[in-house]
Amino acid sequence: TSRMAIDPSTFWASDLDHNSPMSAESLKEAERVLNVKFPEELVALWRFQNGGFTQGFVFPTRQKTTWAEDHVPFPELFGIGSTQSPSGSHNIFNSQYMTQEWDLPPKQILLAGEGDWWITLDYRKSETPCVRWLDVDSGEDIELAPSFNQFLAGLLPASAVDEQTCRLAP
Secondary structure (H helix, E strand, O other), X not given: OOOOOOOHHHHEOOOOOOOOOOOHHHHHXXXXXXXXXXXXXXXXXXXHOOOEEEEEEEEEOOOOOOOOOOEEEEEEEOEOOOOOOOOOOOEHHHHHHXXXXXXXXXXXXXXXXXXXXXXXXXXXXOOOOEEEEEEOOOOEEEEEEOOHHHHHHHOEEHHHEEOOOOXXXX
């Protein structure tokens, strides 16, 4: 197994807006219903806290997006909530409903986002997903990282963004 890029104890914000703790049964049920195998590193984060707000991260991009010249936000991470979709915030079970509602590409598991933009696990090409940025209004469909672990390794604190320029500080 690969070493995790982020320490779960410093990943999550200390808020109470998250799902009840993930059980082995709820994980198995989510993988069955969504017909995917989740990356180990994602499951490790969920074991610590089942979705919610992160400490506030950004992910650097090699190209301009509708969000910014050189990064996208990662303010939250959805967890395993109720199977009654759509339900609650921070819930990956909303993926199928939201994919249809926002006309997103197939085989996406939503990790974060709010309607016109999403960060997803993309299972279109493989059982091992890459991480993508999807912007509904502009049609952006950009690979952020080839794996969830590489996505975690690339996260920067939101404080890395210069508030004047809305760009990553040099």
